[in-house]
Amino acid sequence: MSRYNPREAEPKWQSIWADQGVDRAGREASDRPKYYVLEMFPYPSGKIHVGHSRNYAMGDVVARYKRARGFDVLHPMGWDAFGLPAENAARERQVHPRDWTLKNIEVMRGQLKRLGLSLDWDREIATCEPDYYKHQQAIFLKLMEKGLVERRKAKVNWDPVDNTVLANEQVIDGKGWRSGAPVVQRELDQWFLKITDYADSLLDGLETLDRWPEKVRLMQANWIGRSRGAHITFPFADPADAERFGMPGITVFTTRPDTIFGASFLALAPDHAITRELGQDDPFVDSFTRDCASAGTSEEEIEKAPKKGVDLGVKVLHPFDKKWKIPVWSANFVLSTYGTGAIFGSPAGDQRDLDFARKYDLDVTPVVLPPNTDAASHSIDTEAYTGPGTIYNSRFLDGLATDEAIERCITELEKVNLGQGATTYRLRDWLVSRQRYWGCPIPVIHCGTCGVVPVPDTALPVELPRDVTFDTPGNPLDRHEGWRNVDCPECGAPARRETDTLDTFVCSSWYFLRFASPWPEDKPFDADEARRWMPVDQYVGGIEHAILHLLYARFFTRAIRDCGLIDLPDGEPFAGLFTQGMVTHETYRSEDGRWLAPTEIEERDGKLVEIEGGRPVTVGAIEKMSKSKKNVVDLDDFIDTYGADAARWFVLSDSPPERDVEYTDGGVDGVWRFIQRLWSLVDERADEIPAPGKAAGNAEGEPLEIRRVAHRAIRDVTEAIESFRFNTAVAKIHDFVNALRKFRGGDDAGKAAEAEALGILAQLISPFMPHLAEACWERLGGDGMVVSAGWPEADPSLLVDNTVTIAVQVNGKRRGEIELAKGTAKDDAEAAALADPGVARSLEGLTVRKVIVVPDRIVNIVAG
RNA sequence: GCGGACGUGGCGGAACUGGUAUACGCAACAGACUUAAAAUCUGUCGCCCGUAAGGGAUUGAGGGUUCAAAUCCCUCCGUCCGCACCA
Numbered sequence: 001m002s003r004y005n006p007r008e009a010e011p012k013w014q015s016i017w018a019d020q021g022v023d024r025a026g027r028e029a030s031d032r033p034k035y036y037v038l039e040m041f042p043y044p045s046g047k048i049h050v051g052h053s054r055n056y057a058m059g060d061v062v063a064r065y066k067r068a069r070g071f072d073v074l075h076p077m078g079w080d081a082f083g084l085p086a087e088n089a090a091r092e093r094q095v096h097p098r099d100w101t102l103k104n105i106e107v108m109r110g111q112l113k114r115l116g117l118s119l120d121w122d123r124e125i126a127t128c129e130p131d132y133y134k135h136q137q138a139i140f141l142k143l144m145e146k147g148l149v150e151r152r153k154a155k156v157n158w159d160p161v162d163n164t165v166l167a168n169e170q171v172i173d174g175k176g177w178r179s180g181a182p183v184v185q186r187e188l189d190q191w192f193l194k195i196t197d198y199a200d201s202l203l204d205g206l207e208t209l210d211r212w213p214e215k216v217r218l219m220q221a222n223w224i225g226r227s228r229g230a231h232i233t234f235p236f237a238d239p240a241d242a243e244r245f246g247m248p249g250i251t252v253f254t255t256r257p258d259t260i261f262g263a264s265f266l267a268l269a270p271d272h273a274i275t276r277e278l279g280q281d282d283p284f285v286d287s288f289t290r291d292c293a294s295a296g297t298s299e300e301e302i303e304k305a306p307k308k309g310v311d312l313g314v315k316v317l318h319p320f321d322k323k324w325k326i327p328v329w330s331a332n333f334v335l336s337t338y339g340t341g342a343i344f345g346s347p348a349g350d351q352r353d354l355d356f357a358r359k360y361d362l363d364v365t366p367v368v369l370p371p372n373t374d375a376a377s378h379s380i381d382t383e384a385y386t387g388p389g390t391i392y393n394s395r396f397l398d399g400l401a402t403d404e405a406i407e408r409c410i411t412e413l414e415k416v417n418l419g420q421g422a423t424t425y426r427l428r429d430w431l432v433s434r435q436r437y438w439g440c441p442i443p444v445i446h447c448g449t450c451g452v453v454p455v456p457d458t459a460l461p462v463e464l465p466r467d468v469t470f471d472t473p474g475n476p477l478d479r480h481e482g483w484r485n486v487d488c489p490e491c492g493a494p495a496r497r498e499t500d501t502l503d504t505f506v507c508s509s510w511y512f513l514r515f516a517s518p519w520p521e522d523k524p525f526d527a528d529e530a531r532r533w534m535p536v537d538q539y540v541g542g543i544e545h546a547i548l549h550l551l552y553a554r555f556f557t558r559a560i561r562d563c564g565l566i567d568l569p570d571g572e573p574f575a576g577l578f579t580q581g582m583v584t585h586e587t588y589r590s591e592d593g594r595w596l597a598p599t600e601i602e603e604r605d606g607k608l609v610e611i612e613g614g615r616p617v618t619v620g621a622i623e624k625m626s627k628s629k630k631n632v633v634d635l636d637d638f639i640d641t642y643g644a645d646a647a648r649w650f651v652l653s654d655s656p657p658e659r660d661v662e663y664t665d666g667g668v669d670g671v672w673r674f675i676q677r678l679w680s681l682v683d684e685r686a687d688e689i690p691a692p693g694k695a696a697g698n699a700e701g702e703p704l705e706i707r708r709v710a711h712r713a714i715r716d717v718t719e720a721i722e723s724f725r726f727n728t729a730v731a732k733i734h735d736f737v738n739a740l741r742k743f744r745g746g747d748d749a750g751k752a753a754e755a756e757a758l759g760i761l762a763q764l765i766s767p768f769m770p771h772l773a774e775a776c777w778e779r780l781g782g783d784g785m786v787v788s789a790g791w792p793e794a795d796p797s798l799l800v801d802n803t804v805t806i807a808v809q810v811n812g813k814r815r816g817e818i819e820l821a822k823g824t825a826k827d828d829a830e831a832a833a834l835a836d837p838g839v840a841r842s843l844e845g846l847t848v849r850k851v852i853v854v855p856d857r858i859v860n861i862v863a864g
Numbered sequence: 865g866c867g868g869a870c871g872u873g874g875c876g877g878a879a880c881u882g883g884u885a886u887a888c889g890c891a892a893c894a895g896a897c898u899u900a901a902a903a904u905c906u907g908u909c910g911c912c913c914g915u916a917a918g919g920g921a922u923u924g925a926g927g928g929u930u931c932a933a934a935u936c937c938c939u940c941c942g943u944c945c946g947c948a949c950c951a
Contacts, residue, residue, distance in 0.1 A: 254951060654877065
């Protein structure tokens with residue numbers, strides 16, 4: 001008996017697969033159906049650890065399984081290669097970002113290859129290469145032509161540590177997502193992509209994504225945040241105000257126009273144009289505005305911040321009553337970035353308005369009567385009623401239900417030309433400017449006479465200059481005179497290049513299209529090829545991308561479609577999405593609080609100590625494997641010891657794929673034992689039995705039980721893979737191996753059944769442990785390689801049992817077990833159940849009232 | 865505050881459409897082999913009572929629907945995730 005040695009076997013099979021090109025996707029359409037499986041491509045940050053491998057292992061199971069089932073599978077890999085860490089590395093270690101990135105790519109590519117992933121490496125792309133980003137620049141210019149790009153002054157989130165602008169999505173709790181530094185507000189000229197033009201499409205499209213997790217769809221829907229309501233204009237009471245502010249009145253957004261007769265004040269955002277204008281003359285208003293601007297933006301501070309405001313002294317008129325004057329305030333809880341930056345306060349129906357009204361002693365008139373209350377007894381004290389009801393105290397709206405009143409109010413507003421139905425969104429346009437070197441240059445030129453001029457197609461790509469320095473903060477492109485100074489492509493006068501680069505999320509918003517056709521040099525992709533492969537059938541990645549990346553990619557795909565680059569009617573890039581859990585590991589700290597890697601500690605006399613120095617180690621929380629906590633297990637180290645199959649099998653075992661799985665040494669030992677047990681099972685019997693496929697089990701007579709076991713395993717493992725439950729697939733394979741280990745085929749029929757079962761085993765493990773599967777297949781004498789042996793079909797006749805064991809309950813408690821022929825009639829089952837001695841005993845002294853028989857399932861006797 | 869998910873042995877978890885709860889793995893324990901250890905193999909293994917046969921309670925807590933509930937409904941408790949004054 002030999003041991004299985006992955007160190008020899010794995011490289012051998014990897015080179016055979018590579019030589020035969022088994023992982024390559026078809027270059028042309030064939031009669032095989034297509035299947036596009038994609039894992040979110042990695043940022044080349046250094047090395048891959050066991051935690052990263054889970055994502056790829058899952059994608060590879062799907063890829064190998066689908067290929068075995070006869071699909072033409074596209075399973076590509078590339079590098080999300082632009083980004084800040086490369087610049088940080090440049091600053092810290094005096095290496096060029098490009099050199100640092102390319103070196104990481106090389107290391108990580110080697111690691112992915114060692115994992116035995118069935119990737120089509122012919123299609124590898126790196127987003128930092130000009131042959132990728134030049135197409136991105138061309139797409140950007142197309143979006144510009146299409147009116148989807150805007151340059152405008154905007155108050156932006158400025159990260160003072162990273163010295164760059166952040167998108168709203170990248171500000172978490174008022175801090176930069178990467179640096180963790182408090183974000184400050186600055187006003188700058190910025191580039192935006194008009195994702196808001198697609199708000200409805202992106203929201204409505206979610207409903208068609210039935211193979212996406214409900215959670216992700218919900219998060220995106222909330223992020224887009226569509227609200228239907230109305231815009232209402234309150235005319236200025238004093239015509240001089242209309243003149244002064246250059247508008248007839250103040251327009252607000254509301255979702256509750258039905259409460260219009262409860263209006264007791266208007267409130268403007270502290271940075272609303274009118275507030276700011278008034279602040280210029282009124283020091284009191286001005287100081288209020290400043291106070292609000294400097295208030296904290298963290299979750300806690302917002303929650304605790306009391307409502308406060310200032311009376312602006314301006315009055316407006318109620319849209320339905322020219323004699324009704326309403327005071328205009330500015331209030332700290334009104335956001336300038338949502339709706340029109342102004343609201344009308346209807347305190348009885350909104351808690352914030354009520355808090356505000358009580359504080360400043362403004363009118364509170366209830367206008368919505370909750371169901372089953374009467375007007376005389378209903379009053380509002382400190383709690384607003386925000387639910388639906390019957391409108392009262394509201395003139396022509398009296399007696400209407402909330403929904404009817406909303407409609408009616410809008411109709412009336414339209415008649416007097418002071419409002420109309422409106423929809424607003426929480427979603428903001430996508431700010432894509434980054435004041436960074438290591439990104440895709442925005443391909444425009446600023447000319448004193450011609451303004452913003454797109455770089456002509458023929459001059460693409462706008463390549464990043466190599467000779468830059470990182471010794472001073474800020475954007476090196478800004479300081480690079482030779483690169484920055486150019487002639488205007490239109491008038492030829494001296495002009496300057498745009499020095500902002502694109503947010504790296506742009507790079508990852510279309511890479512899946514390039515994968516489908518990475519060869520054209522003159523266009524981003526071949527439209528027919530992209531159409532053939534798209535959409536991605538199965539996308540696999542982390543939940544942390546639920547909003548940013550997935551929303552941007554959905555938008556970008558629609559925008560590309562609308563530029564006529566691809567015929568993809570619904571614009572959805574990812575038909576199926578799976579968000580996998582992370583690999584976690586214990587964390588360790590030294591006496592003085594340093595994080596320690598698992599390789600830096602060992603157990604001595606039952607206590608964990610530092611290997612160097614022997615000082616005690618404290619065990620901390622179990623957390624997601626990450627470099628910063630040092631709780632990572634290097635993939636190369638792991639493969640050196642246990643092999644790639646062990647890594648793949650481990651990360652797929654035990655926990656459901658969407659949940660986290662904890663890395664433990666015990667679990668890894670178990671995997672190693674299982675691999676050796678499985679191999680010795682095959683190795684011990686291979687010489688005694690026929691080759692798989694050479695004997696189809698025992699065709700005559702009653703099939704052996706082991707055949708039933710094998711075919712049930714086919715059914716169960718297939719179902720588990722199809723439904724992304726890899727942990728139960730692993731458990732079913734364990735069951736199958738345990739059964740096989742107890743079985744020895746004595747006669748020819750038995751040996752034939754054993755050969756069949758072992759062949760099936762090799763096929764079933766092949767998506768999970770492809771190297772071991774090949775080794776087993778070869779040892780068994782199978783034809784060719786298991787990778788081309790297809791997927792086994794379960795024989796339906798072997799899936800049905802002739803007898804079933806069913807439970808007998810008395811009053812819902814299990815009292816016995818009976819064995820019956822499958823399909824036994826209800827009467828016979830009842831008789832058999834009553835005849836069971838255990839059942840009879842528990843029925844003593846009772847009268848049988850009713851017997852429920854669920855055929856082949858259960859018998860329940862009701863007695864009393 | 866709003867929205868969502870989840871809660872099953874010492875641990876990770878399994879359980880089809882309501883139909884024998886605890887599959888599979890880890891850990892633990894006992895034994896075999898061995899000078900010994902490791903490795904390997906065999907067996908035991910959720911809880912309570914019992915030597916055993918057997919019995920009892922049990923899927924966060926409480927209630928309900930049902931012949932039958934981990935699964936459906938209600939209330940509560942707890943954990944996790946997303947959003948954040950969104951008018």
